[in-house]
Every structure is written in C-alpha cells, then in structure tokens.
Amino acid sequence: xxxxxxNNISFIYNKKDPNHYDALKEVTFSIEKGDFIALVGHTGSxxxxxxxxxxxxxxxxxxxxxxxxxxxxxxxxIIKRLKKEKNIKKRELKRFSHLRKExxxxxxxxxxxxxxxxxxxxxxxxxxxxxxxxEEAKKRAIEALDEVGIDYxxxxxxxxxxxGGEKRRVAIAxxxxxxxxxxxxDEPTVGLDPNGKKxxxxxxxxxxxxxxxxxxxxxxxxxxxxxxSKVVVLKDSRFIKMVxxxxxxxxxxxxxxxxxxxxxxxxxxxxxxxxxxxxxTNINTIDELVDKIGEKYGK
Amino acid sequence: MANSNILGKYSPYNTIIHRLDPRFKLFSLxxxxxxxxxxxxxxxxxxxxxxxxxxxxxxxxxxxxVSFRSFFKSLSSMWIMFIFLLIFMFFIPNEGKYLIHxxxxxxxxxxxxxxxxxxxxxxxxxxxxxxxxxxxxTLPMDITYALEWYLTPLKLLKFPTQIVSLTISxxxxxxxxxxxxxxxxxxxQKSRGVDYNRGxxxxxxxxxxxxxxxxxxxxFSRSDELAIAMEARGxxxxxxxxxxxxxxxxxxxxxxxxFVLLLxxxxxxxxxxxxxxxxxxxxxxxxxxVPTI
Numbered sequence: 001x002x003x004x005x006x007n008n009i010s011f012i013y014n015k016k017d018p019n020h021y022d023a024l025k026e027v028t029f030s031i032e033k034g035d036f037i038a039l040v041g042h043t044g045s046x047x048x049x050x051x052x053x054x055x056x057x058x059x060x061x062x063x064x065x066x067x068x069x070x071x072x073x074x075x076x077x078i079i080k081r082l083k084k085e086k087n088i089k090k091r092e093l094k095r096f097s098h099l100r101k102e103x104x105x106x107x108x109x110x111x112x113x114x115x116x117x118x119x120x121x122x123x124x125x126x127x128x129x130x131x132x133x134x135e136e137a138k139k140r141a142i143e144a145l146d147e148v149g150i151d152y153x154x155x156x157x158x159x160x161x162x163x164g165g166e167k168r169r170v171a172i173a174x175x176x177x178x179x180x181x182x183x184x185x186d187e188p189t190v191g192l193d194p195n196g197k198k199x200x201x202x203x204x205x206x207x208x209x210x211x212x213x214x215x216x217x218x219x220x221x222x223x224x225x226x227x228x229s230k231v232v233v234l235k236d237s238r239f240i241k242m243v244x245x246x247x248x249x250x251x252x253x254x255x256x257x258x259x260x261x262x263x264x265x266x267x268x269x270x271x272x273x274x275x276x277x278x279x280x281t282n283i284n285t286i287d288e289l290v291d292k293i294g295e296k297y298g299k
Numbered sequence: 300m301a302n303s304n305i306l307g308k309y310s311p312y313n314t315i316i317h318r319l320d321p322r323f324k325l326f327s328l329x330x331x332x333x334x335x336x337x338x339x340x341x342x343x344x345x346x347x348x349x350x351x352x353x354x355x356x357x358x359x360x361x362x363x364x365v366s367f368r369s370f371f372k373s374l375s376s377m378w379i380m381f382i383f384l385l386i387f388m389f390f391i392p393n394e395g396k397y398l399i400h401x402x403x404x405x406x407x408x409x410x411x412x413x414x415x416x417x418x419x420x421x422x423x424x425x426x427x428x429x430x431x432x433x434x435x436x437t438l439p440m441d442i443t444y445a446l447e448w449y450l451t452p453l454k455l456l457k458f459p460t461q462i463v464s465l466t467i468s469x470x471x472x473x474x475x476x477x478x479x480x481x482x483x484x485x486x487x488q489k490s491r492g493v494d495y496n497r498g499x500x501x502x503x504x505x506x507x508x509x510x511x512x513x514x515x516x517x518x519f520s521r522s523d524e525l526a527i528a529m530e531a532r533g534x535x536x537x538x539x540x541x542x543x544x545x546x547x548x549x550x551x552x553x554x555x556x557x558f559v560l561l562l563x564x565x566x567x568x569x570x571x572x573x574x575x576x577x578x579x580x581x582x583x584x585x586x587x588x589v590p591t592i
Contacts, residue, residue: 057486097492105490112480113487115512125509129492160516174491 003213004054004182005030006239009063011049023049024060027239029232031215036208038224038245039217041234042258047217050234051184054215055103056096067182070099101130104180108187110171114159119150119170122159126178137177144177145170148203165196172200176207183207186217201227221262225249225284233257246284264289308369310435316363320552321441322448327559328433331356334566335425340573342414348569349421355562356428363436370431374424381420388416439471444546462536469525477518484513 011024024046031037039047052058053065059074066072071082071093082088107113116122120141127137145155148169154162159170168188176183185204189197205227208214218224224231224245231248233240235257248254249265261269268280268289278296283289316324335352339345360367395411433442447464454460485495488509495506 052486055490057489096489097494100490100492103490105487107483107487107490110487112484112513112517113491113509115509126491178492 002030003033003035003068005066006050006053007063007066009050009053009060009065011046011053011058012061015061022237025237026063027234028063029239029242031213033213034211035213035215036227036229037213037215038228038231039215039234040219040221040224040231040257040259041240045234046237047234048186051105051186051215051217054182054184055100055105057105067099068102070096072099097130101178102181104175104178104183106172106175106183106185106188108190109168110175110188111164111167113171113174114167117158118156119145119159119162120155123170123174123177126174130178140177140179141173144173147176147206148173149199165192165199168192168196168200169203172203180212182213182215184215184217187219188216189218189220189223219260221249221260222264225262225264233259250281308434309438310364310366312364312436314363314436315551316359316432316436318551319436319555320546320548321437321445322546323548323552323556323559324433324437325442325445325449327555328429330559330563331429332426334563335422335429337566337570338574339570340577342418344569344573344577345418346421348566349418349425352425352566353421356425356432359432360428363432365432365435369435370428373427373431377423377427380423381416384416384419388412388419440468440544441546443468443471444542444544448546459536461540465536473521476521477514480517481510481514484510 006027006029008026008028009024010022010026013021013023027046027050039050041047049058053060053072054067056070056072059072062075062078064071064073064075064078071078071088073079073082073093079090079093082093083090114122116125120138123141123144124134124137127140128134132140142152142155145151150166150169150173154166154170159167162170172188183204188200188204192200201223204214204216208227216223216228228245230242231245232242233248240257243251248259249262254261264286268283271280276293276296278292280289280292283292331352335349339348359365360370389408389412395409397410399408399410401407443464446467447460450458450460450463488506489495493506493509495503495510498506
C-alpha cells in the first residue's frame, strides 16, 4: 500500500469553455513513504497542477488521487463508486482540513503568504487553524523556527522587515509547524542567492531525514542529482517515467524532456568525448569520479 | 474568484463586430443604451420597441460570437435585484388601470405593476447585453484608446488626458494579474488551513485579512517596480505620446454608423411622437418609465 497514488488522473482547466486546456492527461504512479521525489518537466508540463491535487486545492476532473486514507476527486463516477463500495459520503470527500494538515504545501515565492504583525504569530497561524491550543501552537512554532534557523530575537519582529531569504524560511516554518507527514515544495529555491539556496536545501534534507516524505518541483538538475531518491518526469501533461536520478541522467533521451544536464554529468560526457578510456557510466558521485581519474594518472 | 467577470471578458474571435472601430463601438453603446431608456408611451408601444431592439441586439451578439453562456451567467448575479423590483413594483400597494384582484381588506394587485417590472427587467437585460457586446468584442486597451480619443477636447482646458488614459489602461492591465495573485495567495492560505467558504462573520473577516494583507503588500511593491521601470525607460507624463496601434475609420465603420444612427433616429422619433400623442412629461417617467399617477 503506497502513501500516495495517482490513479489515472486528468485535469482540464475551464472545462466548459471553448478555450479549455488539458493540464494533466491520464497520470498514474505512486509514491512510497519516506521517498524524496523530484518532479521535473518543462514549463507547462503539469507539475504544479499535479501537486495541487495532493491536498484538494484542485480536484481531478477524472480519476482520483489517494493520499493516506483520503480520496481527492471531482469525478462524479468515482464519487458514486466510492459511496457504493466504501460508504464514503460526498460530504466527507469535500472535507480537506485534516488532509491539509498532513500535506504541507510550500508554493513558489512562499514569502507572499506572510500576513501577521509578528513572525511568531504568522508561524502559529497554521497549527491554530488545525485545531491546536495556543500553547501547543506556540511550542510547535518555536520548534519550526529553530529548525529553519530563525532565533528568538526575531520572534516579535514584523515579517515584512526581514530579508528575502529569511522571509522564505519563516514561510517554510509556517508550513512545517503543522508537522505534516508529506511536504510538497514548488520551486523552493527560485530567486535565492547560492547561500540561501544551500540553506533551504539542507533544511529540506533535514526534514526528510526525520521521516517526512518530500515532493519537490524543480528545474534545477543539480538539486535533483544531489538530493532526490527518485525523479518523476512529466512531458506535455503526461507521465513519462519514474527513475532514480542517475538512471535519468545516464539515459540518452534526456534532451527529449527539455531538461538540463547537471554539471557533473556534463563533465562526464566531456571526458568521454575527449577520449577518457575508463568505464565511468556507473559512477554517480564526484568522489568516485575523482578516484577514477586519479587511478588513471596513477595518483 | 477568477470567474468574477460580471461585465464579461474579451473573446478572441475575428468577426465584423470585432474589427469595428472601438470609438464607434463606444459611441453606439451609449446611443443604444439611451434609446432603450427613452419613454415610448403606453405598454404596447414600449414592448414593440423593446422587441425590435432585442432582435437587433441578439443579432449583433450572434454576429459577434458573444458567448450566451457568459451573458446569462452575468445576469444570474442580478436576480436579487429582479426580486426587489417585483416586490416594489407589484406587491407594494400602488395604483393602476388594469385590476387583477382586490382582497377583502382593500389590498389590490394590478397588471400595470407586472408590466412595469417586465419592462424594467427587459431594459436592464438589454443594457447588460450591450455592455457584454462591447467588452467581449473589444480589447480593454482599445476601449481605453477610444476613451482617450473622446477626452481629447479636454486638452484645450489643460486637462491631462494622456495621464488619465494611462492610469485606466494600467488598471485594466493589472486586473488579471491581481486575480492570479489572489488565487495563488488563497491557495497558500488554504494549505495552511484557512477555509474561505465556511465560518461566520468574525472568522470570515479574519480569513479575508489573510488574503488582503499579502495582496496589498504585493500590490505596492508591484506598482513601485512598475514606476521605476517606466522611469528607467524615460517616461515623461507631459510629453506627446504616440500609440502602438492607431485607430482608422474604414468603410465598414461607415456602414455600421449609418445603421446605428438610423436605428437610433427611428427610435428617438418614435419616442417623440409617442410623447406627443400619449404624453410623458415627467422626468422620473423618462428615467424609470414609471407611469404618472
């Protein structure tokens, strides 16, 4: 039994309009507990639409997304079937509060969601909404802020007077304060400097190590290579494949999906092109490659 | 949120109506609106005239491929008003010529009230239809150009018409952007457990602030960036401006204008004759079509 499964889901924007648009076509795959999934594909391939079905922000027009015990669907046939077979009422299918607690969602530029007058209040907002007491929420907020590296001197500051990177970390703290078991991040590193990027990524890694399942939408292949345990490739609203990063980058059809090759694999290709005669196809880390090159030149 | 376009939105077809000059379209919109609201004497006259107008407006809607679905959708937000009209014009005691029924306590209903309600509703529906024809066949930018053109006489009075039209076009330009933005923020807040549809007054106000504050913040930063970008490219509000798109009057517009003027002229003449023979001297009568008591 997998944690998340997408069952033949399609999504059409403006269904009844003349200019409707298919954002997802018959996507089927599943995600296991503890995975670190990277979702890649060119702009407009349906990545953001796909993740928004995870907590019921968008309901698939056909098929269903199953997350934990929840069915997310807008398909009338499936709603009927669920009612008949599993005795799940239509009303229950519309209740997303608990699902949204379990699936934390960090959108692109999450700093735009800050609104409170102090940082601590903003981080407490999520837990309070999900029915925690004031003290418990505060405890969670402090833990979350600790985790993202915002110390107590910031708690009473306004979220509008801190720097961009800090804002983003506060916003992420606002999500993880509700301690979700699945964390979805839509391009969390866009618009950050290299240091800020590294901080966010190591934070995500730390959260993953605690047992949270991570789904990250990204264009940055270096991130995919370094952090993801599996990559899901989408193209033109369709699911293409789910492989490990090294399988993806060693495959020949990479350019079909308009994906950039990470610098490491580019370097490997250059080596091969310039006649480096050792077998390096199965080497996927920088250290191993350094060793291999060292072997060749006897050092 | 995204479908709160009450006055319709542009639909990208290429029909005759789309290609007409926006200045002319704006003019005929106003003329035809005036015509629908003119007094035409007794009920028979009124409904004949409105019937003719309905026919022509429906024809224009079909030629211009205006979506009837969006038209009825925008009407559906007006039904509360229709009910109010019905209560005020029909059920509240008033007088009339044609009696339906008198109750024992002296409360009586008249056909006049019903006819009046029908008349007013028809007028409002036609007005909405006209507006939707304009907005769904004309780009917002073109409407602004037309507005600016009509404002040009004010230049003689040193009125800064180009600044006004720039402000209008910027406002129009940013409506979809802000709708997108508010959608994104709502999604983010929903993920943090805000429910915009449920709850009573206080919790609703609280959940709306989670949308309004981020939206305002991004609005201000956006307008700041826009101002800087414009200044960086040498924007000077008092310089003479040229347009990317210049408006031309063609023979097509000429035919259309003759048609609209003819229609408007006939209607106005009809109205004058009706007023002459059947009398409609009251100002309120002219505006609302309420018969003088």
